[in-house]
Amino acid sequence: MAKTLGLRKNPLKDEREQAFKQAALKLFSTKGYHKTTMAEVALEAGFGKGTLYWYWKSKEELYFALVEESHNEFVDLVRRAAEMEGTALEKLAWLGKETVELHYRERDYTKLSWKMRAEELETFSPEYVERMHENNAEIKRELQRIIEQGIEEGTLPPADPYYLACMLLGLVEGMEIQWLEDPEAFDLRKAMEMVLSLGAKVAGQRWSD
Amino acid sequence: MAKTLGLRKNPLKDEREQAFKQAALKLFSTKGYHKTTMAEVALEAGFGKGTLYWYWKSKEELYFALVEESHNEFVDLVRRAAEMEGTALEKLAWLGKETVELHYRERDYTKLSWKMRAEELETFSPEYVERMHENNAEIKRELQRIIEQGIEEGTLPPADPYYLACMLLGLVEGMEIQWLEDPEAFDLRKAMEMVLSLGAKVAGQRWSD
DNA sequence: CTTGTTAGACCAACCGGTCAGTCTTAATTT
């Protein structure tokens, strides 16, 4: 047929890869890593198991390809927030809203990423664990930058910025848990709005002792 | 003759059960549920696999016995906070400190409980999942009571108390994650103190619009 | 033919749980 781009050998390759990823995401995010078999993923994608192994060399690799994709999206968001124009509070408000939208848009990814977090990290290959760790550190670093700005501006309390970053991240992650566990009872959008409005109210505070 | 003998009790039984639990806690909390085998648990405790099955009828049952033990301890704490004398802020401060101490004292339990939370809940028997859910709901209920009191007293913002409870719980859980992942970099005690002191500072705020 | 791609049978390892049988010892009898 049409051999669109000269260089590409199999124009279907990307498409296939996408199909596998989608199938894997669906299964991993609902059934978890251990209870999902490679045969299932292949079947869900509509191919044979051997084909799946032609694209990824192991179950672990397939899994982390997905996890990393999801993480990168969030890292990107935080980075953009840190680099945009505006006050720290504006940056955080923007980041908060975008984060929520990201999660709503890609709920399966959020679920997956979340599962892997508590999954037995100790048992995955050190190489992958290392990458996850670095990823996480980067997020905290960017967050810290924003917070330092906020402290200078006087809208955030003059406390250890690293700890504030961890706490902020913790708050959001904690809310994500609540949301994932019971999306009906806990609306993440509403929660984020509450946090931001409380934050804004409190920002006028005289922080100095 | 040939009378049935009276009930006999092995004085070592409790002790043995403890040994199994301890071994299981150690392995589950470091390697996770799936990667821990019953044979390992038995070996670690110094007994044969069959004996382990004498005490628990399945791997799942053993696991949830531990998880529940840990959860109950926390539920108990929250309940006591809700029922003690004092202002909402005093209750929360007490609860926060006790919670941190509990986690330091029983780090393995915390880790286990945390793992199970994100582990593929969907794959455990509904019976167990149901119990975990109820447990969690109870915690939120008690927390909500304290928060309602705080709103009345004017020290907490007049917002949806259920959401505030979820957010508070989320904050603490999120911090626990940070701590579990890197206890060196993130000292849970220090973090909790920061939260409480910030909370106290902000409590004077005029919340009304 | 050569090269890239796909399918699915097949394999070896693993693991939860069982079971037939052994050992220990409290309770009872002599």
Next chain:
DNA sequence: AAATTAAGACTGACCGGTTGGTCTAACAAG
């Protein structure tokens, strides 16, 4: 105190099922 009895604690080989990963035959395209 000694002997007897059986509850109950314990064992580990074994079974059945599962699953990650491999291998090869086939097929398609150039």
